[in-house]
Amino acid sequence: MLANEQVVDGRCWRCDTPVERREIPQWFLRITAYADELLAGLDRLPGWPERVLTMQRNWIGRSEGAEIQFAVDGREPLRVFTTRADTLMGVTYLAIAAEHPLALAAAASRPDLARFVEESRIAQTAEAALESMDKRGVDTGLCARHPLTGEPIPVFAANFVLMAYGEGAVMAVPAHDERDHAFARRYGLPMRVVVVPDGYAGTPADLVREAAYTEPGLLVQSGEFDGLPSAVARERIIAALAARGAGAPRTHYRLRDWGVSRQRYWGAPIPIINCARCGAVPVPDADLPVVLPEDVVPTASGSPLKLRPDFLAVTCPCCGQAAQRETDTFDTFMESSWYYARYCSKDNQQAMLDERAAYWLPVDQYIGGIEHAILHLLYARFFNRLLRDEGLVAADEPFTRLLTQGMVLKDGSKMSKSKGNTVDPQEIVSTYGADTARLFMMFAAPPEQSLEWSDKAVAGAHRFLARLWALGRAVGALERHGEAQGAGRTVRREIHKLVDQAVRDYERYHFNTVIASCMSLVNVLQKTAEEAAAEPSAGPLVWEGFSILLRLLAPIVPHITHALWRDLGMGEGPIIDAPWPAADPAALRQDEITIVVQVNGRRRSEITVPASATSADVEAAALADAGVQRHLDGQPPRKVVVVPGRLINIVR
């Protein structure tokens, strides 16, 4: 029993044994019953990254179309799903999975088909493999009937149709589908053009000589539907099928049910008892949880639980007769789908969850790698709804905000134990302290991006903290009380601009630029503190700025900021209880602003104008500028674009 990733070139990755697929009974959770709700719920997750929402939408893959029945001579009818009912009159063959009951039956009398079915058992089924492999097929000899015309249609067994997907059968329209087109060319199957672009003047056959025409258009060669646009034709054709009991509108999802069975020892046992008389019976609540035996001996193949009579043998809770315990264990995604809820009720031995879960959930901020964008996060959203429907939690969604953090890279590749290129944060903590470790990691990149490890940059982070500490000492020696005046106003504006930027960057989780602003703040305060020797009134300004700086940095480097705050007596209590800083709007006001001057979109100069200057004032000042006049070369501007408060562009 191997996982997909353990199969390399159709063989076991360890022992090279050829691998084949076998059908075994397994347990599934019907996530598809929640497909619509899971899809709709994505619109109510503004705190999730757009790309994760998009990936989940595509994964669920809702599509509207029709289910169509094709009668098969002497057999059960075939059912297919299509989104292109408008191309129904262009169907020239049907393709079914090699494992399809009809294919298996037909193989009995057709050796080439039997061989194909046999070969397909060793084929890979991973979607990636399926989509990139050579599309092949074999005629089953079966004859299907077109549901509207009754024309005979050949049925092929094809390696790109899987029994597990949809109905295990598809209708093929080579003129209007790329894959069908390639397949038809390969096997010399006919093509029938039934849709052409509006105003198309050529012959139908010419339209698809090189490639399929996959766009919608107007119907041709489709009898009573000729001339209809695709969208209308779809409805009419589905209606015509419905009238004959051969089809109906249907919504299809790409999402498949969640296979939770694993034929392994390690995992939570699936709590089911298999009884010869009563079938699959749930383990009674009183007997839960089912506990794994801890003294199993690993076997070469198959679950070791199958060799444990003490685990296997149970009496059926329904009929009291001897029965067997299920030996499949759960996919580990099962547990990761609700651990966040269990954390709220971790010590409850009587129930999964209690009212504390309802109180705390949903999780305000969830953090995980982008590799979990689809499976884990979709399973957890599904599981949360199961919990909700059982009355165990109140909210629909488990995670209000989601941050997908990047990986840590070293020398350009993923840091991992198996590669042996890990860095122990404890080393940094021992050498430089925890604040340095935290500062470096937050400064290297925004959290959702991957982070490139650099020992040099770690040292740089430590250097910054040393400067911060030295600045703190200098601040302590300055006059604390009084009011900033004179040149202090410009400095104060500079400080509050940085504060404004930092606070906003915190809100969008750009911690690296928060730190950049704080570094600039240190630079400004350091310079101002030096100047305070000559200009004592600068003291209070430095105190103000340093107080804000410490509070901005406290979430990132809590230890050093705590100590400086306490030593300087910055506030009544510890820094952790201090109010969150905000920029003073009064400090941000400017009397004069600098406007960038462009000529033909290139920066040529800049001018300083009163903040109250109108567009006309700005234009006049810009045109008078020497640099502008040189570039205008005496000619009048053809056009002038003024972006208020920012720039002016003069086009000559």
Add this chain to the structure above:
RNA sequence: GCGAAAGUGGCGGAAUUGGUAGACGCGCUGGAUUUAGGUUCCAGUGGGGUAACCCGUGGGGGUUCGAGUCCCCCCCUUCGCACCA
């Protein structure tokens, strides 16, 4: 193959909304301090050019007064593709 992201100096990265590309830091160069190394401090640092300027955000087109940002095509890297979890 399909879906989703990313590509900016020597390096990590910055650029709220289409409006000064390269903030901040690392590294490097020069200088000061030091017996020396390290530390610290000062100055410089995208490329070309004496300069005026020109060129520059993976490549090629396009829209626009103006494009790293929007549109089309291509290249490359990463993540996911349902049994790795």
